[in-house]
Amino acid sequence: MRRSGGYLLVSLASGIATVLALPLLCVPRLARLWADWHHDRATRLLGTPMASRPAPRAAGRRAWAGPSTGRDLLWLPVNAITGVAFGLTALLCVGNLLPAAVATALWWAFEPEDRPRPFVDVPVTGWATALTLGPLQIILLTTLAYLCFPMMARVHARICLAVLSHSTAEQLADRVAVLTRTRADVLDAHGAELRRIERDLHDGTQARLVAIAMRLAVARQVLSDNPRNEQFLAELLRDAHEGTEEAMTELRGVIRTVYPPILADRGLVGALTAVTARCGVPTRLNIGDIERVPAAVEAVVYFAVAEALTNVTRHSRATTASVRVSRAADRLSVVVTDNGTGGADDRLGTGLAGIRGRVLALDGTVEIDSPAGGPTTITMELLCGS
């Protein structure tokens, strides 16, 4: 009751403020902030998820375009009317509790013509009327407040959301647009990854095997030569041998980038333990119960953490770092922090861009907070499906 009462009184204040500051609030950006604030408090009151508001920044850039600005402006008169109507009712209800209390206890202290008149205009004539009418008014008003405030607040909040929220169809359209874009990104990233692997194998390992096969073929011919050039033969065999070693090293590198073997062997927890233990800067790993995570997400988390820690070692001049992995419902969040000098920037190295690319490809989000002077925090959120 107190919460809804507060809500209604604030609505009254905001309704009056809307009328007073109307010219100012017609500026789209301010209208948007004003609407956002109302939307947020309405959502909090109703306890519904916050997702239904269209992204403010996207709309803010094209100020007058889009349906959301229209909604923001429509909200101004609606807020003025509903805020004042609902809020004033609440104020009167609360405001009449005090006169009723005064009427009950202190009626005798007033001159007869100034005596409080509970129930709008019923005169208090003595203790009998004071003790019946006063408490009766208090009880009635309190009951009214208990019964009606939550309802009124919810009605106001619903009107607010009805005006400001996207319709279901609009929300779906938004979601489809986002999914279409991220799906295209995923396919692009996937394709690029396949091409990279193909190129690595084709230009590296495959070429080396061909070169080895050629040396061995020549060596077989040299074997049957007469006289046999022993030194040439030894050279061919040595080159072929070294070639196989190089091919194995390269292949190991390619395999590591496709799917890290430690991840296959030990799962995400074991792999992250290994990667943090390997880091040049002392790194603390804090990993909660993350249950089962899709292999693609595991791989991205592993690469992102490994890359982030490489950056910590190379550039941050940090003395400690930490990796925190936690899961809430289907959302896996990974936070890598260090106490270094900060100033990490996507555009300066490929490392952070690589992290961003991999995470975005799975429809996740990356936030890099790295002011000059430090510290640096990289926050990633990934969906684990359900």
Place this chain on the structure above:
Amino acid sequence: MRVVIAEDNVLLSTGLELLLNRVGFEIAAIVDDGAGFLAAVRDHRPDVTIVDVRLPPSFRDEGIRAALQARREHPGLPVLVLSQYVEQQYAAELLSTTGGGVGYLLKDRVSRVDEFVDALRRVAAGGTAMDPEVIAQLVQRAGDPIAALTPREREVLALMAQGHDNGTIAGQLVITDNAVHKHIGNIFAKLGLAVSDSGHRRVLAVLTYLNTAGQFDGR
């Protein structure tokens, strides 16, 4: 010298058999999973064992777990672990079991027959054989104190950590035994380690140092 091999890939196990037979090892048994390995070690009491990290049924780190288990059951059992990739974590786990020789090498190293056989003999004799890549990972991670070493001292440190003795280190770097001795003295002084004898304990001291350098005190 009798060897038990745990390797599920027939191409590789026959290759190993061919190679080891040629240089005078006797293959007591070739098994293809962890349970089989433990049984073979119990049955044959080999002088040295070779274990692949990935074994059936799950093809994860069964080999490492089997090796650790075997060393718990038979203290001092020499184990050489082979893998397609090296992970410092596994090396640390293998080194945490005490007594007897331990080796951890990339499969690639097998093709350098002399060096591989030398490593296997070292492990059988209770020594250590660590892959240069593991050492590189450790050295890179250990940071500041290592940076105080000269490039030559770092080379000596790496070879020492791999498990080589002074003579081999001198041969590989083409310097005299005396010079190696002097470098080692400097390394131990710079890292603040007590000078130990030239055997397995020295390697362990260096590896333990590299393994713990730069980590939290609490770990």
